[in-house]
Amino acid sequence: MPIHDQGYRRYGGDKAPRGQAWMVIARNGIRHMLGKRAFLGLLLLSWFPFFVRAVQIYAAANLPQAAFLAPTPETFRQFLDQQQIFVFFVTVYVGAGLIANDRRANALQIYLSKPLTRSEYVFGKLAILMTFLLIVTWLPAIVLLIVQLAFAGNFTFLRNNIFLFPAITVFAFIQVTLVATAMLALSSLSNSSRYVGILYSAVIFFTQAIYGVLFAVTRSTSFSWISFPANLAQIGDVIFRLPPASSPRRASSSSGASAAWRSSRDDERGRSGDRNRRRRSSLKVVRPGHRVE
Amino acid sequence: MSVSVPPGITGLLGPNGAGKSTFMKVITGQLKPSKGTITVLGEPIWNNPSLYFRIGFCPEQDSFYERMTGLEWVTALVRLNGLSDGDATEMAHRALKAVELTDAANKKIGAYSKGMRQRVKMAQALAHDPHLLILDEPLSGMDPIARRKTIRMVKDWARAGKSIIVSSHILHEIESMTSNILLINQGRILAEGNVHQIRDLIDEHPHTVYIRAEQTRALARAFLAQDDVLSLRFEDEAVVVQTGRPDAFYARLTDLAASGELGAIHEVTSPDDNLQAVFKYLVKS
Amino acid sequence: MKPPPLVQSSVRIFDLSLGQMLWSRRSVFLGVLLGGPVLLALALRIVSTLYEAGFRINGVRAAGASIFGMMIWLLYLRFIVPILGVFYGTALIADEVDDKTITYLFTRPIPRRAVLFGKFLAYLACTVLLVLPSVMLVFFLVVPTGGGSIGAAFPSLVGDFGMLIVGLAAYGAVFAFVGTGVKRPLIVGLVFSFGWEPTVLLLPGYLKRLTVAYYLQALVKHEMPQDSAVSVLMQVFREVPSVAASLVCLAAIVAGTLWLSGRAVENREYVLEQ
Numbered sequence: 121m122p123i124h125d126q127g128y129r130r131y132g133g134d135k136a137p138r139g140q141a142w143m144v145i146a147r148n149g150i151r152h153m154l155g156k157r158a159f160l161g162l163l164l165l166s167w168f169p170f171f172v173r174a175v176q177i178y179a180a181a182n183l184p185q186a187a188f189l190a191p192t193p194e195t196f197r198q199f200l201d202q203q204q205i206f207v208f209f210v211t212v213y214v215g216a217g218l219i220a221n222d223r224r225a226n227a228l229q230i231y232l233s234k235p236l237t238r239s240e241y242v243f244g245k246l247a248i249l250m251t252f253l254l255i256v257t258w259l260p261a262i263v264l265l266i267v268q269l270a271f272a273g274n275f276t277f278l279r280n281n282i283f284l285f286p287a288i289t290v291f292a293f294i295q296v297t298l299v300a301t302a303m304l305a306l307s308s309l310s311n312s313s314r315y316v317g318i319l320y321s322a323v324i325f326f327t328q329a330i331y332g333v334l335f336a337v338t339r340s341t342s343f344s345w346i347s348f349p350a351n352l353a354q355i356g357d358v359i360f361r362l363p364p365a366s367s368p369r370r371a372s373s374s375s376g377a378s379a380a381w382r383s384s385r386d387d388e389r390g391r392s393g394d395r396n397r398r399r400r401s402s403l404k405v406v407r408p409g410h411r412v413e
Numbered sequence: 414m415s416v417s418v419p420p421g422i423t424g425l426l427g428p429n430g431a432g433k434s435t436f437m438k439v440i441t442g443q444l445k446p447s448k449g450t451i452t453v454l455g456e457p458i459w460n461n462p463s464l465y466f467r468i469g470f471c472p473e474q475d476s477f478y479e480r481m482t483g484l485e486w487v488t489a490l491v492r493l494n495g496l497s498d499g500d501a502t503e504m505a506h507r508a509l510k511a512v513e514l515t516d517a518a519n520k521k522i523g524a525y526s527k528g529m530r531q532r533v534k535m536a537q538a539l540a541h542d543p544h545l546l547i548l549d550e551p552l553s554g555m556d557p558i559a560r561r562k563t564i565r566m567v568k569d570w571a572r573a574g575k576s577i578i579v580s581s582h583i584l585h586e587i588e589s590m591t592s593n594i595l596l597i598n599q600g601r602i603l604a605e606g607n608v609h610q611i612r613d614l615i616d617e618h619p620h621t622v623y624i625r626a627e628q629t630r631a632l633a634r635a636f637l638a639q640d641d642v643l644s645l646r647f648e649d650e651a652v653v654v655q656t657g658r659p660d661a662f663y664a665r666l667t668d669l670a671a672s673g674e675l676g677a678i679h680e681v682t683s684p685d686d687n688l689q690a691v692f693k694y695l696v697k698s
Numbered sequence: 699m700k701p702p703p704l705v706q707s708s709v710r711i712f713d714l715s716l717g718q719m720l721w722s723r724r725s726v727f728l729g730v731l732l733g734g735p736v737l738l739a740l741a742l743r744i745v746s747t748l749y750e751a752g753f754r755i756n757g758v759r760a761a762g763a764s765i766f767g768m769m770i771w772l773l774y775l776r777f778i779v780p781i782l783g784v785f786y787g788t789a790l791i792a793d794e795v796d797d798k799t800i801t802y803l804f805t806r807p808i809p810r811r812a813v814l815f816g817k818f819l820a821y822l823a824c825t826v827l828l829v830l831p832s833v834m835l836v837f838f839l840v841v842p843t844g845g846g847s848i849g850a851a852f853p854s855l856v857g858d859f860g861m862l863i864v865g866l867a868a869y870g871a872v873f874a875f876v877g878t879g880v881k882r883p884l885i886v887g888l889v890f891s892f893g894w895e896p897t898v899l900l901l902p903g904y905l906k907r908l909t910v911a912y913y914l915q916a917l918v919k920h921e922m923p924q925d926s927a928v929s930v931l932m933q934v935f936r937e938v939p940s941v942a943a944s945l946v947c948l949a950a951i952v953a954g955t956l957w958l959s960g961r962a963v964e965n966r967e968y969v970l971e972q
Contacts, residue, residue: 158882205893213885312796315724317884318785322731325892329777330738333769337742441805444967460964462701465807472805474970476798478718489714493806495702537802 141236145244150251153214162213163255166206170260173199174267181271191268193281196261196288197360200295204349206256207299212320214252215303217313218245224311242304249300258292283361291359295352302348324348414602415449416595418578422571424587424594425580428696432600433580434473437549440578441470454545466494469538473549475530479523483514483533486522491540508540509533512566528559535563539570546570546577552586564589584692596695603695619643620659621684624666625651627676635675639665651680659683699807704815707808711816712823719786719824728782732832735773739839746843762846763854766837770858771918774833775865776911780895782825783869784887788877790817791963798970811960818874818956825866830859861917868910868948875955878962910951916944 153159173195179186222228231241265284268277278284302323307316331347334340341364344350357364414436427433438444439451442458442465450457456464478486487505488498496504509518512532517525522533531551538546548567552560567590571577581587587594588608596603596611604611626632629652636642641658656662670678701707719725742765791814794800803813834855841851869891876890877883895909906912916938939947 209885209889212888213882216884314789314792314884317888318781319727321784321888321892322781325777325781326731326734329773330734333738333772336768336772337765443801443804444969460810462807462809463699465805466699466701468805470801470805472798472801474798474801476801478714478799480718480721489710490802490806492710492713493702493707493803493808495706495807 138235139240141234142240142244142247145236145241146247146251149218149245149248153248153252159213162206162209163252166203166210166256167260169199169202170264173264177264177268178271181268181273191277193284193287193360194362196264196284197356197362199264200257200261200288200291200356201353203257203260207253207295208324210252210256211249211299211303212317215249215300216307216317216320218249218304219307220310220313220316223308224313246300246304249303250296253296253300254292257296258289261288261292287359287361291356294355294359298348298352414597414600416602416605418576418595419593420576421593422567422577422579422591424591425578425597426582426584426587426594426692427597428582431582431598433582433597434549435600436597437470437473437547437578437580441468441547466541467544469541469543469546471534471538471546471548471551473553475527475554477522477530477533480521482519482521483509483525483529483536484518487533487537487540490537494541496541504540504542505536508536511539512536513562527554528556531555531559531563535566539575544575546575548577548579550581551579552581552583560586596692598696619655619657620662622654622656622659622662622666623648623651623680623682623684624654624678625680626678631675632669632678635669701807701809704809704812707812708815708819711803711808711813712819715817715820716823719820720827724785725824725828728785729828731781732778732828735769735778736832736835736839738773739769739836743839743843762841762843763851765843766840766846766851767854767918769836769840770833770862774829774862775914775918778829779862779865780869780891782829782866783873784884784891786821786825787818787870787873788883788887790814790821790874790877791968792877792883795968795970800968801970804968810964814874814878814960814963815956818870821870821874822863822867825870826863829862829866833858833862857917861914864917864945864948865910865914867952868914871952871955871959872910875959875962878959878966910948913939913944913947913951916941 173191176189176195177191180189180191222231232238262285265278265288269275303316303320306319306323307313310316310319327347328349331343331350334343334346341350341354344354354364356362425433425436435444439446440453440458442453442461445459452458453464454467458464481489484502484505487508488501491501491504491508492498494501506515506518509515512535514529514532514536517529522530525533531554535548535551538548551567552563555563564586567577567579571591579587579590592608593606594608594611595605624632629647629650633645633647633652636645636652636654639662641656641661642654643657644655646653654662666678666681669675670681702710746762791800794803794813794817800813804810837851837855838848840846841848872890873883873887876886880886895911898905898909899911899915
């Protein structure tokens with residue numbers, strides 16, 4: 121017919137099989153976040169430690185004077201540790217509003233009135249956060265391993281440390297899954313993303329602070345189960361076949377204190393495989409402002 | 414926009430997205446005009462808190478401190494006018510009485526119905542006896558009985574000497590309150606003044622007159638002889654005429670009715686001498 | 699007619715906001731959070747009572763006062779006070795905007811900055827009412843352990859109260875300013891409290907003066923526990939101003955940031971979400 125009907129017509133094309141609706145949510149969420157310049161800046165910043173490490177690896181491979189900078193399995197463990205700060209901020213930035221914003225906008229009713237199961241909805245939201253967290257943890261760590269291979273020009277390091285690839289993958293996935301599920305659970309409790317962000321920060325920092333106090337009093341890491349970051353740290357040490365840390369890590373590890381502490385740990389680990397037994401734990405009590413001679 | 418709003422009730426009309434709420438926010442000092450100046454009651458409104466003694470604003474949004482009772486909430490807001498606790502409570506009581514919420518004054522706002530929430534919003538706007546009341550969609554969400562009550566209240570306040578600006582996109586609500594309108598669309602004024610005067614001024618748009626009579630064909634013959642009749646059609650026992658000169662047409666029609674030579678004329682109405690027709694015409698043009 | 703004076707308007711906003719803040723779900727959550735140190739103190743007290751040896755550090759029995767001081771520093775000053783400041787301070791006006799109740803306050807004959815000041819006072823009162831009971835309970839539970847004396851330690855408790863109130867005021871004012879000017883104040887607040895401050899405090903030079911913690915730590919009278927590498931490093935770089943200088947600087951921070959916040963609120967347009 122010459123004049124076509126411009127009214128509503130039923131869709132006659134192919135439909136995706138059931139169970140893939142979560143991908144629509146994930147895709148839209150990822151696209152939405154990538155449209156924010158501030159967030160792109162955060163992602164870019166999160167790769168800065170990667171570049172620093174890449175330079176370190178290059179120098180170690182090409183400059184004899186810099187041989188002491190040669191990477192070890194601990195280098196990759198430390199790198200993932202350093203990325204914790206970005207994990208925290210990406211989790212708060214992306215994750216706080218994942219379900220909270222939908223609750224606020226009454227969008228849940230609309231979502232669940234579509235042919236979308238609750239599991240697909242949750243999984244789709246989880247996928248958004250996990251994607252960005254993996255971009256900040258697993259991806260740079262694996263690329264760093266590849267960079268090491270490329271700069272070294274041989275497979276010696278990889279052959280000697282073949283466990284590194286699965287270790288990085290397993291630890292990154294455990295970390296990302298734990299963090300993402302925790303944040304998603306908190307996000308579902310409120311319709312204010314600000315409140316959720318604070319709630320998450322409280323869980324992380326407060327548990328760490330409580331553990332810090334208990335450690336300072338008891339000098340024992342047996343209370344590390346209280347602290348979310350300390351728990352993850354213990355898991356990481358086991359996966360990377362390292363002796364467990366003897367003092368609490370700080371959750372926000374961008375500080376110089378953390379770097380100083382890690383370098384002191386490196387010294388300890390570098391000299392012996394079982395430093396902790398021989399280390400004496402000493403506690404000095406000093407007033408603020410007084411130098412220690 | 415360049416507009417001067419007279420005393421009495423002025424209806425601010427426009428379709429969704431016309432700029433009614435934005436206009437309300439500008440005249441209540443919540444938004445700054447990007448260009449030009451705005452004065453309310455003769456003074457600039459932006460950052461001029463003393464003007465709010467004379468202005469009462471009932472916003473569109475349905476937001477409250479839900480845990481407070483109606484009385485507590487209105488009293489707390491009136492206290493911000495610098496009144497003592499006792500005076501503020503008394504004024505709050507009076508305002509709640511004016512909006513017929515005395516019985517529910519000590520109930521939490523969270524338990525109020527939609528109509529009650531709208532009324533308590535109006536109570537806080539008029540509790541301090543302002544000279545100018547600005548009501549943004551005051552009838553939104555109300556049932557028909559509550560609407561009628563509110564319209565009656567608004568008219569009573571106007572009769573008591575207050576100037577009131579009421580915004581709505583529902584024409585018959587405004588029509589039932591006032592014939593003085595400010596019609597806006599896409600951030601511009603389309604018309605302001607008395608709705609009938611506006612109608613008369615729309616020369617290009619012919620007037621439609623509906624005449625139900627005994628001898629519609631004879632009437633039609635008589636009408637067609639005149640050059641001011643632009644078109645004509647028949648409906649059940651009636652003839653609908655479009656004329657470019659309504660005054661002359663009505664004068665002739667009156668004579669015809671009085672003489673009776675073309676039979677009895679039962680009904681004469683003008684379907685487009687109302688706000689809806691004016692609105693439709695101006696908004697679409 | 700002249701609007702009521704700024705102080706009177708602020709006090710009336712304080713009256714209106716205190717009840718809202720104190721009985722909100724947020725405050726209930728924070729109250730639960732502040733129960734954490736109390737539970738910890740209770741656990742320490744029980745352990746200390748059950749094991750006569752008490753807590754021993756380097757073979758020396760730890761006094762309750764040092765444990766209390768450590769808890770004040772690690773839990774309250776380095777975590778709870780900044781978190782309360784971020785949580786409430788960034789949301790003073792933002793909460794009203796999100797709830798769309800700001801219209802009622804801004805169409806009253808009071809200066810806009812009175813709304814901010816009143817809400818700040820309400821925040822201070824609310825947080826003090828939450829924090830101080832928690833500190834007191836911790837004090838009474840922990841100080842007697844290891845042979846400590848409540849009477850002897852009581853003056854330091856009063857000092858700690860003052861220090862915590864000053865900390866709450868300073869952080870609240872700083873984050874109130876952040877909240878008026880920045881799009882994502884929560885992230886900025888967390889970066890400042892848990893990224894910038896801990897980092898900069900370790901570095902030599904003048905950067906540390908751009909923190910609140912630098913001035914607050916001068917008010918801490920407790921003996922700080924010191925661990926090997928990190929604390930030695932911290933102690934080497936730590937310069938602490940005098941108490942008087944710190945108080946003056948903190949007062950200036952509060953006054954300055956509140957004034958700037960007031961200006962921002964007066965000049966900004968708040969567009970409500972449709």
